[in-house]
Amino acid sequence: MMYNFKNDYAEGAHPLILDKLASSNFEQELGYGDDRFSEKAKQAIRAKIGQPDAPLYFVSGGTQANLLVISHLLRPHEAVISAKTGHIYANETGAIEATGHRVITVEPENGKVTATAVAAVIAAHQLRPHVVKPKMLYISNSTELGTIYRKDELIALHAACRQHGLLLFMDGARLGHALTATANDLSLAEIALHTDVFYIGGTKNGALLGEAIVFPTAQLATDFDYSLKQKGALLAKGRILGIQFLALFEDNLYFDLAKHANDRAQQIADSISACGFSFLTPPQTNQLFPILPKKLIEQLLANYAFYVWTEIDQAYAAVRIITSWATDATQVDNFCADIKELSKTLA
Amino acid sequence: MMYNFKNDYAEGAHPLILDKLASSNFEQELGYGDDRFSEKAKQAIRAKIGQPDAPLYFVSGGTQANLLVISHLLRPHEAVISAKTGHIYANETGAIEATGHRVITVEPENGKVTATAVAAVIAAHQLRPHVVKPKMLYISNSTELGTIYRKDELIALHAACRQHGLLLFMDGARLGHALTATANDLSLAEIALHTDVFYIGGTKNGALLGEAIVFPTAQLATDFDYSLKQKGALLAKGRILGIQFLALFEDNLYFDLAKHANDRAQQIADSISACGFSFLTPPQTNQLFPILPKKLIEQLLANYAFYVWTEIDQAYAAVRIITSWATDATQVDNFCADIKELSKTLA
Amino acid sequence: MMYNFKNDYAEGAHPLILDKLASSNFEQELGYGDDRFSEKAKQAIRAKIGQPDAPLYFVSGGTQANLLVISHLLRPHEAVISAKTGHIYANETGAIEATGHRVITVEPENGKVTATAVAAVIAAHQLRPHVVKPKMLYISNSTELGTIYRKDELIALHAACRQHGLLLFMDGARLGHALTATANDLSLAEIALHTDVFYIGGTKNGALLGEAIVFPTAQLATDFDYSLKQKGALLAKGRILGIQFLALFEDNLYFDLAKHANDRAQQIADSISACGFSFLTPPQTNQLFPILPKKLIEQLLANYAFYVWTEIDQAYAAVRIITSWATDATQVDNFCADIKELSKTLA
Amino acid sequence: MMYNFKNDYAEGAHPLILDKLASSNFEQELGYGDDRFSEKAKQAIRAKIGQPDAPLYFVSGGTQANLLVISHLLRPHEAVISAKTGHIYANETGAIEATGHRVITVEPENGKVTATAVAAVIAAHQLRPHVVKPKMLYISNSTELGTIYRKDELIALHAACRQHGLLLFMDGARLGHALTATANDLSLAEIALHTDVFYIGGTKNGALLGEAIVFPTAQLATDFDYSLKQKGALLAKGRILGIQFLALFEDNLYFDLAKHANDRAQQIADSISACGFSFLTPPQTNQLFPILPKKLIEQLLANYAFYVWTEIDQAYAAVRIITSWATDATQVDNFCADIKELSKTLA
Incomplete structure (x- = not known):
C-alpha cells in the first residue's frame, strides 16, 4: 500500500472521539440534536467564539452545509458570488443551482476573492430585473488552494459586502488549518465578527463526520431547523455530532x-x-x-x-x-x- | 431519568459496530464511498438479497434517502403516492415538495396503502395536462404505525404499479423489524423482487447512522452517484457507513x-x-x-x-x-x- | 357546431379591447411593462381599489400568477393552505410544488375555506421542525365551484390569518364575477383591505389574456420584478397587457x-x-x-x-x-x- | 419623441395579425391550445420544416421557452452549456438555475459557441460525481450579437453534441432574421435536421407575443404538455398564439x-x-x-x-x-x- x-x-477519527462515542454509548438521549452532548458542544464552541448566544447547528458534511446555508438565506432571484475555484462551484455537482440559485464566479487571486472582484460583479448586475441579484459572498478559509485570508483581507471583504448589501458566508471545512497557520492573524472570534455565517469543519480535522454552522448574525438562523430537516440533514442520532464536537472543543483538540x-x-x-x-x-x-x-x-x-x-x-x-x-x-x-x-x- | x-x-450503536470503527480507524481508505469496507458491505448485502449486481448506495438517514430516490427518479411533472401517514408526507418538512414533486396522499388501512387506493389515484388524475402524473408509489415496511406488508399485499401493490406505470419504492427505515416480525412471510430477496428500489435502515436498528439504498431495477440507478453528491449526501469518510453495514450484514447481526x-x-x-x-x-x-x-x-x-x-x-x-x-x-x-x-x- | x-x-376578446390594440399599434413603447399604457392601466385600477400606491403587475394567466406570488412570498420550508378544490391543487399540474412548496389541502364548504379549517391545519403542524410551516392561505373568489365569499367570511379568514401568521392570497381569476354577483357584499377596495395580495382576472372576463396582481401589503412586492422575469412571465411587449386592462378599467367595462x-x-x-x-x-x-x-x-x-x-x-x-x-x-x-x-x- | x-x-403586431385576431374573434374554440387555428398553424410550420409529425408547441416568450425546454429535458444533475453572452446566462435572471440546473458558460467567438469550446467543457467535467454532467448545448441563431451560424458551423456543433452525448437546443427568438440574412446558407428544414429542439420567435418578428417550439427529435417532447401547464405557460386562449403563427406562416409573412x-x-x-x-x-x-x-x-x-x-x-x-x-x-x-x-x- x-x-x-x-x-x-483517509483515516477514521481521532481516538479521543472514538473513546467518547464508546463511553457515552448507552446513555439514552433525545434525538434530532436535542441531546445533552450537542448542547454542551455548542456551549464549548460559543465560548471559544465569544458569542454565548450565537445560533449553532451540526450537520454531516461541507456540501450539505453549503447548500443548507445558501438555500436558507437567498430568495429565489438572488445569487451567490464565489471564486471559480470555490468548492460550491468546482466540486459540488451543482448543489447550489439545484436549490435554484446561480453561483456567479470570479477569478481568484491565490484562491481568494478580492473586494475588487466583488465590486465588478455588482457593476455587471445592474440591468434589473434581467439579471440575478447578487446577495451573498462565499469564501473558503483556508481556500481550496491551501491559502488563508489575512485579517485585513477579511475586513475589506466584509466592508465590501456591507456596502453592496451582501451576506458574507465562510466555508470553514478547513478552518482549523487556517487558524493555526503560521501566517494567520485571525482568531475564531474575529471570524465571527467579520462574517454573517460560517462553519467549522470536523470531517477534515479528525471527526468521523460533522461541520458546525455558526450564525454570528443571529436573525439569519430563524427557522434554520426546518431547513435542516427538509434537506435531509437532521440526524436522528444527533448525539454523534455533538459528542465529536465536544471532544474537539472542550479542550484544544x-x-x-x-x-x-x-x-x-x-x-x-x-x-x-x-x-x-x-x-x-x-x-x-x-x-x-x-x-x-x-x-x-x-x-x-x-x-x-x-x-x-x-x-x-x-x-x-x-x-x-x-x-x-x-x-x-x-x-x-x-x-x-x-x-x-x-x-x-x-x- | x-x-x-x-x-x-435513543442510544448510540451496537458495540460490535463501535469495535469495528475503532479497529479499522487508522487504515487509509479512499473517500466518498470508494473504500474497501463499503465494497465488502455491499457484497454482503447483495448476497443476502440474492442479486449480486444490484446497485447499492449508503446514505446518512431516511429523509435523505427518500428525497434522493424520489427526486432522482421523477421528472418534474411526476408525483409520488403515499399513505397520509407516510413518513415523506407526515414527518419530513416537505422534503419531497422541496425537490419539486407533489406527494399525493391516500387514506391508509392500518398504515398500509392498498391497490384499490392506488387505482383511485390513477382514476382521479386523468385530466392531462392539468394534473400531475402519478409515477411512483411510496410505502414503508414496517409502516409508521408498526404494521407490516404481507407477501400477497406486496405482490398486489407491485402488480398495480406495473399496471399503472408506477415505480414501487419501499422505505425500509425499519425493514429489519418488518422482516423479523412473527407475522412476516417476506424475505429480503422477495422485497427486492417486488420493488424497484428500497432501502435497509441502519439508524433505527443499531447503527450510529446509515441507510442502504438498493436498486433491484438496476437501470434506475444510472447517475445516482451524481445525485448523492448534489444533495449533500456523499460522506467524505464513506467508510463509516461501509464499516457499520459490514458489521450488520457480514453475519446476522x-x-x-x-x-x-x-x-x-x-x-x-x-x-x-x-x-x-x-x-x-x-x-x-x-x-x-x-x-x-x-x-x-x-x-x-x-x-x-x-x-x-x-x-x-x-x-x-x-x-x-x-x-x-x-x-x-x-x-x-x-x-x-x-x-x-x-x-x-x-x- | x-x-x-x-x-x-371560448371566444377572443371584447371588441373594445381589439380596437384599442389596433389603434395603438404603431406607437413605439418601452418594453417589459414600462410602456405608457401599462402605467395608465395601473393608475385606473389603483383608483378603483382606492390604494394609489399599491404595487401592481400584469401577467399572462392564472397558473402563472399563482406560482409567481406563492414562490415569491414563501421561504423554502413554508407551505400554502388551499381548498382541495382550489385551482392550485386541482388544476395546475403541481405548479406550486414545482417551486418547492407543499399545498396543504382542506375540505371546503361550497368551495370555500373556513377559519375553522385553517385553525385545524395550524394545530396539525406543531411538531416543528418535522412538518412544513403553514405561511399562506390561498382562496379563490369566485371559487372553482362558482360560489363567492361574503364580507363576514373574508373578514373572519383575514383575522384567522393574522392570528396564525399567514398571508392571505386571493385568486381572482373570476373576481369580476364575484363582485357583480347578486349575493355579493364586497367591493374591490374591501378585497384589498382584507387580503395581502390578490389578482384581477382578465383572461376569463373579456381579455385575450392577462391577470393584474395587486399587493395591498406593499412591502411583499419587493423584488417581484425579478421573479416575473425569472419565471418567464415578463412579456417583451408588456403593452398588450396594459392596453387590455386600460380598456377594461378606464370605465366600467x-x-x-x-x-x-x-x-x-x-x-x-x-x-x-x-x-x-x-x-x-x-x-x-x-x-x-x-x-x-x-x-x-x-x-x-x-x-x-x-x-x-x-x-x-x-x-x-x-x-x-x-x-x-x-x-x-x-x-x-x-x-x-x-x-x-x-x-x-x-x- | x-x-x-x-x-x-417597440410596436404592436403586424396589421395582418390584428386583422386575423379580429375576424376570428367570435368563433368559439377549445381552450389550452386545442383550437383549430393552432392546429392549422402547426401544420403550416411543419410543412415549411418538412417534418409533418414534429411535435410543436406555442408559448408566450423566449425566457419561458428556454426554461421550459431546458427543465423538461435535463435531469437534476445535468447542465447546459451556453455562450457567456447567451440569453439564458446574460438576460434571464437565473431562470435556468431556478429550475435547478447550472449554465456552464464558454467564451463565444462573435457571439457563437465553437465545437472546440464544447470539447473543453467536456474535458473539464470528468471528475464524476463531483461535477455537473453537461447534457445540452444552447445556442442562439441569430446570436445576441447579431451574428448567424453558417451551415458548416451548425453541422460541426451538431457532430460535437452527438460525440459528447449532448442535446442541441437552438434559441430562435430571432430565427427569421438569421434565415433571411444575406450571409445565411441554412434553411428552416436544415435547422430541424441539425438540432434536437429549437424555437421560432414571433415576439421579435411581428407578433404580439409567441414562440413556436419544435422538437425534431420527437421523443424528447414526451409529456411536454405537462411541463407547459406546470410552468404557467399554457394560455387558456391558446388560439391567440395559433392565429398569429397562422398569419405568419400560412404564406411567407x-x-x-x-x-x-x-x-x-x-x-x-x-x-x-x-x-x-x-x-x-x-x-x-x-x-x-x-x-x-x-x-x-x-x-x-x-x-x-x-x-x-x-x-x-x-x-x-x-x-x-x-x-x-x-x-x-x-x-x-x-x-x-x-x-x-x-x-x-x-x-
Missing part, C-alpha cells in the same frame, strides 16, 4: 490536530523549497501545490498517492499534497528524503 | 437486533392485551399503539417516556411505545409489571 | 362584462330551478353546477357543449355550465327552452 | 418581415461603414454593434434612442442598433443621413 497524501479524510497537519505540510514544503522547486500558491496550510518535474512526480507516485493537479508546461506539473491530523511523521520523513534524493538524480 | 420508549434511536426489539415489544403488547386493552393498529413490530385509559397513561408517564399519539375519547388515548435493539430487558419487565399493577387499581 | 357552455374563454355573464347564468339557473332541479353548490356567479337526470344531460349534450362534473347517483349527475361576457342571449333562451321542454318529456 | 432603435418589440428588418439594418450598416467606422461583430442581421466616436453617439442620442453597449476606449464605444419588421424607412434614411453629416463635422 502506498502512503496516501491525497486528502485529509481541534486546533492541536490542525496544527499537526500544518506542521507536517510545512516540513514537506520546506523540503521541496530546499530542492529549488516553487509552488502554484504559497504553502500556508495542510494543502500544498508544488510545481515539480514530471519525471520526479512519476517516481514519487510509485510510492506515494497524491493528485496531479494541473500541467504547467512540457516538463513541469503542479501536484496537490495534503496532510492531516493523522499524517504519520515517519512517512513524512521518508517522503522528504525521497524528494531530496530523487531530485538530485534528476539534476 | 425516566426510561425512554419514545423511539429506537442486523436481523438479531431487530428481533430483539420485536421480542421486547411483543412482551409489552402481551402484557397490555392481558389487561384487556386494545390497539390502534395490530401490534406486529417494535412500534406499539395501545389504547389506554388516560389515567393509566398519566401514571406511566411519571416513570417512562413515550408519546401520547392521539385522543380516542374522553377516557382513552392511544400512545406510541417503541422498543429497540438496545431496549433493556429489566426495564421492560418493570414496565409490564407496572401496567399490570396500575391497571388493577384503575378497575 | 354545438354552442359551448364549457368555459369562459370589466364589471359590465362580468355582470353579463352572471345574468345569463342566473337565467339558466332560474330555468333549471323552475323545473325542480337542485344544484351541487348555490348558483351565484357564471359557473353553475346543476344536478340533472342523466337522460336529460344526454339529450342536452346533443346540442350544447358542457362538462359532466360528477356522478350523484344512478339517475343523476352534476354538470358544469359556464357563461361569459360573450355568451349569446339567443342561445341562452334556446337552452332554457330546451331544458323546460325536455324535462317535461322525462317526467 | 425620439425614434426608437433600441429593440424589435414571417420571412418577409424579418427581411425588412435585415434590409433596414443593412442600410444603416452600409452608411456606418461608408463613414469608416467598424463593428464589434460583423453586421449580419437586424442587430448592429457599430463602434462609434463617443461624441457622435452623444449627438445621435439627441434624436434617436438606442443602447450604448460597451466602452471600447476613451474615444470610442460600441452601441447597439436594432431594426424590426416595423422600422420606418424614412426614419432610417434620416438616421443614415445624420450619421453621414455628423461624422463629417467630427473629422
Whole structure:
C-alpha cells in the first residue's frame, strides 16, 4: 500500500472521539440534536467564539452545509458570488443551482476573492430585473488552494459586502488549518465578527463526520431547523455530532490536530523549497501545490498517492499534497528524503 | 431519568459496530464511498438479497434517502403516492415538495396503502395536462404505525404499479423489524423482487447512522452517484457507513437486533392485551399503539417516556411505545409489571 | 357546431379591447411593462381599489400568477393552505410544488375555506421542525365551484390569518364575477383591505389574456420584478397587457362584462330551478353546477357543449355550465327552452 | 419623441395579425391550445420544416421557452452549456438555475459557441460525481450579437453534441432574421435536421407575443404538455398564439418581415461603414454593434434612442442598433443621413 497524501479524510477519527462515542454509548438521549452532548458542544464552541448566544447547528458534511446555508438565506432571484475555484462551484455537482440559485464566479487571486472582484460583479448586475441579484459572498478559509485570508483581507471583504448589501458566508471545512497557520492573524472570534455565517469543519480535522454552522448574525438562523430537516440533514442520532464536537472543543483538540497537519505540510514544503522547486500558491496550510518535474512526480507516485493537479508546461506539473491530523511523521520523513534524493538524480 | 420508549434511536450503536470503527480507524481508505469496507458491505448485502449486481448506495438517514430516490427518479411533472401517514408526507418538512414533486396522499388501512387506493389515484388524475402524473408509489415496511406488508399485499401493490406505470419504492427505515416480525412471510430477496428500489435502515436498528439504498431495477440507478453528491449526501469518510453495514450484514447481526426489539415489544403488547386493552393498529413490530385509559397513561408517564399519539375519547388515548435493539430487558419487565399493577387499581 | 357552455374563454376578446390594440399599434413603447399604457392601466385600477400606491403587475394567466406570488412570498420550508378544490391543487399540474412548496389541502364548504379549517391545519403542524410551516392561505373568489365569499367570511379568514401568521392570497381569476354577483357584499377596495395580495382576472372576463396582481401589503412586492422575469412571465411587449386592462378599467367595462355573464347564468339557473332541479353548490356567479337526470344531460349534450362534473347517483349527475361576457342571449333562451321542454318529456 | 432603435418589440403586431385576431374573434374554440387555428398553424410550420409529425408547441416568450425546454429535458444533475453572452446566462435572471440546473458558460467567438469550446467543457467535467454532467448545448441563431451560424458551423456543433452525448437546443427568438440574412446558407428544414429542439420567435418578428417550439427529435417532447401547464405557460386562449403563427406562416409573412428588418439594418450598416467606422461583430442581421466616436453617439442620442453597449476606449464605444419588421424607412434614411453629416463635422 502506498502512503496516501491525497486528502485529509483517509483515516477514521481521532481516538479521543472514538473513546467518547464508546463511553457515552448507552446513555439514552433525545434525538434530532436535542441531546445533552450537542448542547454542551455548542456551549464549548460559543465560548471559544465569544458569542454565548450565537445560533449553532451540526450537520454531516461541507456540501450539505453549503447548500443548507445558501438555500436558507437567498430568495429565489438572488445569487451567490464565489471564486471559480470555490468548492460550491468546482466540486459540488451543482448543489447550489439545484436549490435554484446561480453561483456567479470570479477569478481568484491565490484562491481568494478580492473586494475588487466583488465590486465588478455588482457593476455587471445592474440591468434589473434581467439579471440575478447578487446577495451573498462565499469564501473558503483556508481556500481550496491551501491559502488563508489575512485579517485585513477579511475586513475589506466584509466592508465590501456591507456596502453592496451582501451576506458574507465562510466555508470553514478547513478552518482549523487556517487558524493555526503560521501566517494567520485571525482568531475564531474575529471570524465571527467579520462574517454573517460560517462553519467549522470536523470531517477534515479528525471527526468521523460533522461541520458546525455558526450564525454570528443571529436573525439569519430563524427557522434554520426546518431547513435542516427538509434537506435531509437532521440526524436522528444527533448525539454523534455533538459528542465529536465536544471532544474537539472542550479542550484544544481541534486546533492541536490542525496544527499537526500544518506542521507536517510545512516540513514537506520546506523540503521541496530546499530542492529549488516553487509552488502554484504559497504553502500556508495542510494543502500544498508544488510545481515539480514530471519525471520526479512519476517516481514519487510509485510510492506515494497524491493528485496531479494541473500541467504547467512540457516538463513541469503542479501536484496537490495534503496532510492531516493523522499524517504519520515517519512517512513524512521518508517522503522528504525521497524528494531530496530523487531530485538530485534528476539534476 | 425516566426510561425512554419514545423511539429506537435513543442510544448510540451496537458495540460490535463501535469495535469495528475503532479497529479499522487508522487504515487509509479512499473517500466518498470508494473504500474497501463499503465494497465488502455491499457484497454482503447483495448476497443476502440474492442479486449480486444490484446497485447499492449508503446514505446518512431516511429523509435523505427518500428525497434522493424520489427526486432522482421523477421528472418534474411526476408525483409520488403515499399513505397520509407516510413518513415523506407526515414527518419530513416537505422534503419531497422541496425537490419539486407533489406527494399525493391516500387514506391508509392500518398504515398500509392498498391497490384499490392506488387505482383511485390513477382514476382521479386523468385530466392531462392539468394534473400531475402519478409515477411512483411510496410505502414503508414496517409502516409508521408498526404494521407490516404481507407477501400477497406486496405482490398486489407491485402488480398495480406495473399496471399503472408506477415505480414501487419501499422505505425500509425499519425493514429489519418488518422482516423479523412473527407475522412476516417476506424475505429480503422477495422485497427486492417486488420493488424497484428500497432501502435497509441502519439508524433505527443499531447503527450510529446509515441507510442502504438498493436498486433491484438496476437501470434506475444510472447517475445516482451524481445525485448523492448534489444533495449533500456523499460522506467524505464513506467508510463509516461501509464499516457499520459490514458489521450488520457480514453475519446476522442486523436481523438479531431487530428481533430483539420485536421480542421486547411483543412482551409489552402481551402484557397490555392481558389487561384487556386494545390497539390502534395490530401490534406486529417494535412500534406499539395501545389504547389506554388516560389515567393509566398519566401514571406511566411519571416513570417512562413515550408519546401520547392521539385522543380516542374522553377516557382513552392511544400512545406510541417503541422498543429497540438496545431496549433493556429489566426495564421492560418493570414496565409490564407496572401496567399490570396500575391497571388493577384503575378497575 | 354545438354552442359551448364549457368555459369562459371560448371566444377572443371584447371588441373594445381589439380596437384599442389596433389603434395603438404603431406607437413605439418601452418594453417589459414600462410602456405608457401599462402605467395608465395601473393608475385606473389603483383608483378603483382606492390604494394609489399599491404595487401592481400584469401577467399572462392564472397558473402563472399563482406560482409567481406563492414562490415569491414563501421561504423554502413554508407551505400554502388551499381548498382541495382550489385551482392550485386541482388544476395546475403541481405548479406550486414545482417551486418547492407543499399545498396543504382542506375540505371546503361550497368551495370555500373556513377559519375553522385553517385553525385545524395550524394545530396539525406543531411538531416543528418535522412538518412544513403553514405561511399562506390561498382562496379563490369566485371559487372553482362558482360560489363567492361574503364580507363576514373574508373578514373572519383575514383575522384567522393574522392570528396564525399567514398571508392571505386571493385568486381572482373570476373576481369580476364575484363582485357583480347578486349575493355579493364586497367591493374591490374591501378585497384589498382584507387580503395581502390578490389578482384581477382578465383572461376569463373579456381579455385575450392577462391577470393584474395587486399587493395591498406593499412591502411583499419587493423584488417581484425579478421573479416575473425569472419565471418567464415578463412579456417583451408588456403593452398588450396594459392596453387590455386600460380598456377594461378606464370605465366600467370589466364589471359590465362580468355582470353579463352572471345574468345569463342566473337565467339558466332560474330555468333549471323552475323545473325542480337542485344544484351541487348555490348558483351565484357564471359557473353553475346543476344536478340533472342523466337522460336529460344526454339529450342536452346533443346540442350544447358542457362538462359532466360528477356522478350523484344512478339517475343523476352534476354538470358544469359556464357563461361569459360573450355568451349569446339567443342561445341562452334556446337552452332554457330546451331544458323546460325536455324535462317535461322525462317526467 | 425620439425614434426608437433600441429593440424589435417597440410596436404592436403586424396589421395582418390584428386583422386575423379580429375576424376570428367570435368563433368559439377549445381552450389550452386545442383550437383549430393552432392546429392549422402547426401544420403550416411543419410543412415549411418538412417534418409533418414534429411535435410543436406555442408559448408566450423566449425566457419561458428556454426554461421550459431546458427543465423538461435535463435531469437534476445535468447542465447546459451556453455562450457567456447567451440569453439564458446574460438576460434571464437565473431562470435556468431556478429550475435547478447550472449554465456552464464558454467564451463565444462573435457571439457563437465553437465545437472546440464544447470539447473543453467536456474535458473539464470528468471528475464524476463531483461535477455537473453537461447534457445540452444552447445556442442562439441569430446570436445576441447579431451574428448567424453558417451551415458548416451548425453541422460541426451538431457532430460535437452527438460525440459528447449532448442535446442541441437552438434559441430562435430571432430565427427569421438569421434565415433571411444575406450571409445565411441554412434553411428552416436544415435547422430541424441539425438540432434536437429549437424555437421560432414571433415576439421579435411581428407578433404580439409567441414562440413556436419544435422538437425534431420527437421523443424528447414526451409529456411536454405537462411541463407547459406546470410552468404557467399554457394560455387558456391558446388560439391567440395559433392565429398569429397562422398569419405568419400560412404564406411567407414571417420571412418577409424579418427581411425588412435585415434590409433596414443593412442600410444603416452600409452608411456606418461608408463613414469608416467598424463593428464589434460583423453586421449580419437586424442587430448592429457599430463602434462609434463617443461624441457622435452623444449627438445621435439627441434624436434617436438606442443602447450604448460597451466602452471600447476613451474615444470610442460600441452601441447597439436594432431594426424590426416595423422600422420606418424614412426614419432610417434620416438616421443614415445624420450619421453621414455628423461624422463629417467630427473629422
